[in-house]
Amino acid sequence: xxxxxxxxxxxxxxxxxxxxxxxxxxxxxxxxxxxxxxxxxxxxxxxxxxxxxxxxxxxxxxxxxxxxxxxxxxxxxxxxxxxxxxxxxxxxxxxxxxxxxxxxxxxxxxxxxxxxxxxxxxxxxxxxxxxxxxxxxxxxxxxxxxxxxxxxxxxxxxxxxxxxxxxxxxxxxxxxxxxxxxxxxxxxxxxxxxxxxxxxxxxxxxxxxxxxxxxxxxxxxxxxxxxxxxxxxxxxxxxxxxxxxxxxxxxxxxxxxxxxxxxxxxxxxxxxxxx
Amino acid sequence: xxxxxxxxxxxxxxxxxxxxxxxxxxxxxxxxxxxxxxxxxxxxxxxxxxxxxxxxxxxxxxxxxxxxxxxxxxxxxxxxxxxxxxxxxxxxxxxxxxxxxxxxxxxxxxxxxxxxxxxxxxxxxxxxxxxxxxxxxxxxxxxxxxxxxxxxxxxxxxxxxxxxxxxxxxxxxxxxxxxxxxxxxxxxxxxxxxxxxxxxxxxxxxxxxxxxxxxxxxxxxxxxxxxxxxxxxxxxxxxxxxxxxxxxxxxxxxxxxxxxxxxxxxxxxxxxxxxxxxxxxxxxxxxxxxxxxxxxxxxxxxxxxxxxxxxxxxxxxxxxxxxxxxxxxxxx
Ligand SMILES: Nc1ncnc2c1ncn2[C@@H]1O[C@H](COP(=O)(O)OP(=O)(O)OP(=O)(O)O)[C@@H](O)[C@H]1O
Ligand SMILES: [Mg+2]
Numbered sequence: 043x044x045x046x047x048x049x050x051x052x053x054x055x056x057x058x059x060x061x062x063x064x065x066x067x068x069x070x071x072x073x074x075x076x077x078x079x080x081x082x083x084x085x086x087x088x089x090x091x092x093x094x095x096x097x098x099x100x101x102x103x104x105x106x107x108x109x110x111x112x113x114x115x116x117x118x119x120x121x122x123x124x125x126x127x128x129x130x131x132x133x134x135x136x137x138x139x140x141x142x143x144x145x146x147x148x149x150x151x152x153x154x155x156x157x158x159x160x161x162x163x164x165x166x167x168x169x170x171x172x173x174x175x176x177x178x179x180x181x182x183x184x185x186x187x188x189x190x191x192x193x194x195x196x197x198x199x200x201x202x203x204x205x206x207x208x209x210x211x212x213x214x215x216x217x218x219x220x221x222x223x224x225x226x227x228x229x230x231x232x233x234x235x236x237x238x239x240x241x242x243x244x245x246x247x248x249x250x251x252x253x254x255x256x257x258x259x260x261x262x263x264x265x266x267x268x269x270x271x272x273x274x275x276x277x278x279x280x281x282x283x284x285x286x287x288x289x290x291x292x293x294x295x296x297x298x299x300x301x302x303x304x305x306x307x308x309x310x311x312x313x314x315x316x317x
Numbered sequence: 318x319x320x321x322x323x324x325x326x327x328x329x330x331x332x333x334x335x336x337x338x339x340x341x342x343x344x345x346x347x348x349x350x351x352x353x354x355x356x357x358x359x360x361x362x363x364x365x366x367x368x369x370x371x372x373x374x375x376x377x378x379x380x381x382x383x384x385x386x387x388x389x390x391x392x393x394x395x396x397x398x399x400x401x402x403x404x405x406x407x408x409x410x411x412x413x414x415x416x417x418x419x420x421x422x423x424x425x426x427x428x429x430x431x432x433x434x435x436x437x438x439x440x441x442x443x444x445x446x447x448x449x450x451x452x453x454x455x456x457x458x459x460x461x462x463x464x465x466x467x468x469x470x471x472x473x474x475x476x477x478x479x480x481x482x483x484x485x486x487x488x489x490x491x492x493x494x495x496x497x498x499x500x501x502x503x504x505x506x507x508x509x510x511x512x513x514x515x516x517x518x519x520x521x522x523x524x525x526x527x528x529x530x531x532x533x534x535x536x537x538x539x540x541x542x543x544x545x546x547x548x549x550x551x552x553x554x555x556x557x558x559x560x561x562x563x564x565x566x567x568x569x570x571x572x573x574x575x576x577x578x579x580x581x582x583x584x585x586x587x588x589x590x591x592x593x594x595x596x597x598x599x600x601x602x603x604x605x606x607x608x609x610x611x612x613x614x615x616x617x618x619x620x621x622x623x624x625x626x627x628x629x630x631x632x633x634x635x636x637x638x639x640x641x642x643x644x645x646x647x648x649x
Contacts, residue, residue: 095601121609129605136598139606141514141546148617150606155615162617183549201606 043107044068045235046092046205051101053091053258061087063258064101071204074236076246076266079255080280085239086132088255089207092237093129094120105205125154128203130211132239134190138182143174143193146182150201168196171226187214195223206230208238217308243307246270254279326386326505327512330377333625334510339519341626345633346507352640353499358649359488362495369502378509386505392451394497401490408485419481420466427471428464435460513545514618522620532611539610543599551592558587 046069053062061084069075079085090096092103094110102109106126108119128150131137140146147165156164169175172192182190191214198206208227212220224245230236231248238245246252252269254262256279262269270276293306329335334342356362373383411418439457443450511519521538524530562583608614643649 090601093605095605124605124607127605131598131602131605133598135550136595137602139543139546139599139603139608141517141542145514145542145617149603149608152614152616153607153609153612155613157615158617158619161615165617181549182546183553197606 043104045071045073045106047104048092049102049104051088051091051103052099053087053096054099055087061258062091062098065258065260066101067253067260067263069235069237071235072232074231074248074250075238075253076249076251077237077239077253077255078241078246078279078281079239083255083280084258085255086209087258089129089209089237089239093127093207094124125201126204127207128198128201128205129207130191130194130198130209132209132213134187134194134214135182137194138190141181142178143169143180143182143185144178146193147197147200150197154201164200165196168200169193171199172196173222188216188219191215192219192223195226203234205235205237208236208240210239210241212240212242217305220308254281256280326382326508328378328382328509332376332378332510334372334376334506336623336625337510337629338522338620338622338626339511339515340522340620341622341629342507342511343516343519343523345629346503348633348637349503350500352637353496353503355640355644356496356649357492359491359495361649362492362499366495366499366502369499369506373502373506376506376510383505383509386509387501390501394494395451395455398490398494401493402482402486403480405486405489406481406483407489408483410481411484411487417481419479421477421479422462422465423469423473423477424465424475425469425471425473428461428468429474431464431468432461514542517542517545518616518618518620521616531613535612535614536610539608547595547599550595551588554591555584555588558584558591 046067048065048067051062051065051067052060054060065088077085077088087096091098092105094103097111103111105123108123110120110123112119138146139149144165147169148161151161151164165178166175169178172195174189174192174196177185177189177193185193191211195208195211211227212223215223220242224242227236227238227245228248231250238249240246247266247270249266252262252264252266253260254269254276261279262272262275293303298306353362353365356365373380435457439453446453507516517538520541521534524534527534562580567580567583640649
């Protein structure tokens with residue numbers, strides 16, 4: 043069985059229509075998957091279902107072969123597999139649990155009863171990685187949205203989970219910050235299983251696999267080079283990137299210097315997926 | 318935008334008090350407060366106060382800042398003390414250089430009218446006065462009383478009611494006053510020198526040895542820390558809402574009762590929705606990171622007692638023993 047196996051998953055909030063509609067998906071250990079989709083297509087909902095924060099109406103989610111919504115001998119399976127899963131949420135404000143940056147990065151480790159020395163090492167190491175080393179004693183009130191996102195990423199990296207889900211983890215960063223963090227995420231490729239909900243072309247192109255979500259269904263699933271050729275289906279999923287893709291192609295084949303290329307590409311990509 | 322609202326009044330001067338373990342500070346503060354309440358001798362209380370202020374000086378906290386923190390409560394203290402002095406009529410009337418501190422007042426239509434005019438002027442001017450409202454009110458109060466003392470001709474409404482200062486009354490009100498000031502000084506000493514994070518760790522640390530109630534305490538400590546973390550955020554949110562509503566034409570400055578209710582509702586409803594949404598997101602984030610309420614957790618901030626803590630505890634024990642000894646002897 044795959045590391046994560048989702049069978050005929052169906053979910054809706056209250057009376058509204060289905061947000062996740064009979065969705066099936068297998069993700070192998072070590073895979074780097076990017077999920078694309080327009081606003082409200084159900085990406086965040088899917089992520090919350092996978093980490094067991096929401097309970098499916100129908101269908102099953104297996105992690106490491108365990109159905110996360112079942113219990114065995116009075117222990118919920120989700121409690122057993124939670125140590126394998128970490129998620130960086132979309133909104134950096136309300137996932138900041140600690141009073142200071144240091145406390146927040148350590149929060150997940152404290153729950154696992156990691157020793158103090160190890161925690162201090164981990165906090166130093168991962169705050170350094172996300173460029174927040176000098177902010178360890180700051181309160182969340184004294185941080186920008188992008189800085190809070192960096193802290194959240196450090197907190198998840200420190201937990202060293204097998205699966206990491208990034209839900210638009212770079213949405214509040216400036217272009218330079220996005221590049222730094224994406225570079226960091228890229229480095230995890232091969233070492234960890236990554237599910238990244240993203241609007242970043244660079245990252246999606248780098249992934250092993252791109253999944254396009256539309257109205258709670260998977261409409262495209264495959265290697266990035268294959269997915270990005272399916273202009274009709276992309277357009278149908280609300281990702282109107284046809285013209286922009288053509289433009290990007292043109293730019294890539296022109297003799298503009300690398301730096302400018304990057305800026306234009308980023309801008310075009312943002313145009314295709316307005317936030 | 319002002320996003321630097323930090324809870325508490327912590328000032329870091331890295332003095333010896335700052336370096337004390339928060340547990341030591343909490344325990345010492347708590348027991349000293351009890352000690353102060355045991356003392357019922359004015360001079361001993363005064364001595365304690367002087368001593369506490371010497372300690373404040375050694376904490377290198379600017380004295381002005383320290384005193385300013387009393388500002389919000391000083392009026393309350395002054396008035397309660399005044400009322401106590403007036404209404405506590407036990408013992409004998411105090412005599413100063415042959416004059417009894419006893420005064421007869423008479424309320425007449427004339428001094429009532431003058432008083433009303435003064436009060437009107439006071440309330441009209443109040444809008445333009447930013448500082449020292451309390452002191453001005455006190456002055457107005459005394460002027461009105463003085464009118465009833467001296468300006469007693471004309472048709473009488475209430476004739477010669479008496480206000481006198483009694484020795485027992487004066488003593489008990491001064492006693493209460495001194496106790497309160499002592500308590501304020503002590504708690505100021507704690508809050509000026511301890512970060513809210515450390516306070517929280519300290520509370521948790523104090524209860525850590527009580528294994529049977531550890532579960533409850535760890536949940537309580539988490540609740541305190543979440544509250545400390547979110548109070549500034551919610552203050553920020555409320556200022557945002559105030560501005561947003563103001564830009565939609567809600568007037569928060571003045572208005573009648575009906576308007577006031579509307580203003581409060583237009584702030585409270587969005588605040589409630591925001592808090593609820595934030596709490597939900599936060600609960601998700603905590604759960605996803607493996608937090609299980611009441612479960613044992615390790616801590617990144619480990620508290621360690623140092624030499625200074627030992628001295629403080631030794632001093633605390635001496636302080637309490639002396640007080641209890643003299644209390645039993647009936648001296649203080
Ligand atoms: N807590 C909730 N209660 C009710 N409906 C919700 C809730 N959260 C999301 N929804 C609805 O479910 C749908 C999918 O939301 P979801 O957050 O999964 O979208 P998304 O793909 O992550 O969008 P975005 O790109 O904006 O993050 C939306 O129509 C949204 O309105
Ligand atoms: Mg989302």
